[in-house]
Amino acid sequence: MPVKDAMLTLVPDFEQAEPFRPSRRRFVRALLGGSLVASAASFLYPVLRYVVPPPATDMGGDTVLAAKTDELKPNSAKIFKFGSKPGLLVRTAEGEYRAVSAVCTHLSCTVQYKPDVHQVWCACHNGLYGLDGRNVSGPPPRPLEAYDVHLQGDQVVVSRKREA
């Protein structure tokens, strides 16, 4: 009988094992084991909750002042703070402003503008993006998030794209 053979390999004294019978000992054991498990859980639960940090309050909002208009020459760029993460503001050779997230979609290095090829480049693993954030070559799996740029007087204001 295959089932019985299997049981014999798992529990050598399967044949001698008594049929299940609730006994005082079994009850006390279950009680003791149960309370040990319960108290272990009551110690572990607060610890697990404790190690997860409370959500950080993002103080950046959806719009930031990225630069003054006289700050960037054509074909150059700067990193600005967008909330707690860096953004990249590029002034193209034609004098237009473009803004993208500066966090590489591959492994989160901070990207930079490469003026000789007019593209965004990540030094960590040689990823290249277009100025619209599109991933062009190298390991990056997704495009960089592109932001809206507005000029307000002498201020360059960057904001998150509104969901259409």
Added chain:
Amino acid sequence: MSTVARVHHWLDERLDLKDTLAPLEHKTVPMHRLSYWYFLGGITLFLFMIQVCTGILLLLYYRPSANEAYESVQYITTQVQFGWLVRSIHSWSANLMILTAFAHMFSVLFLRAYRKPRELTWVSGMALLGLALTFGFSGYLLPWNTLAFFATKVGTEVAAQVPLVGHWMLVFLRGGEDVTGATLGRFFGFHVAVLPGITTLILGIHLLLVQKFGISMPPSVERESIYRAEVSRPMKFFPNFFLRELMAWYIALAALGALAALSPWGLGLKADPFAPAPAGIKPEWYFLWMFQTLKLIPSKLAFLDGEVVGVLAFAGAGLVWMLLPFLEGRNPQTGRKLVLGLAVFAVAYMASMTVYGFVAK
């Protein structure tokens, strides 16, 4: 073979478990009317392990700088889930650990377990008690509140009273002439790196010595058992005594949890180096008897400053205390009376000075 048996067999083949664990198998604990005192050392060890665990948890959020320390502790107690509980357990457990360590020390003293061949166990235990007090003193500053700031100022100033090297010690402890963020950084380093390292080493030695010499039987019980063998019987350490010890830990944990939850540790006000010391300022209760003594000593004793006399007296008393087992010396009869007299005097003095310190203005 079941999985457990297979794993055991695999380990046994490689580590020779039977021989390695043989001492544990043979170890016994004498059970008699005074055996309850044997649990105190184990409970102290358990509270120390709690300190290590909760201390590591606090390290996840604590920031050791004068600008951020208070705020980070505030963040732990108000923002982090169960942060108030973790901090409260760390503070309560620290205090209970000092309490059980003192109780353990006096039980060893009155049950006369410090005698030959256990002198070194006593000395290592005294070193551990000193380390526990240093842990308490350094950890007290870390929340960077007013009480901690002035306690540290006073405590380090006391160290400065030591002749010749006093000023050097003050600068070493404070990281400069004053209590500043530099002091906080140093105390943090002592508290989480230097002290745990040294303590682990000495604790290891202490436990090895306890293991080597076995549990001491009080001479009174030993004498009784000559005539009536039934007053003491050996109990196997593993698993019989070990399970009882676990129950003691469980009760200690329950008491700790209740204290921490029902009476959470406060944080006080952030330290301001340019604010006057608040009225009624006192050190932690375990330093209170020394604090009260220093308050009672007149400012001039003969040609010496009162503080200097007090500090030297404490240092001398600590040294005598550490060498107590050697005072029994060649003549156990008179030596025993001397040690007993000193012990009774110490308990009475510390207890009364502590009470005095609590009620005094």
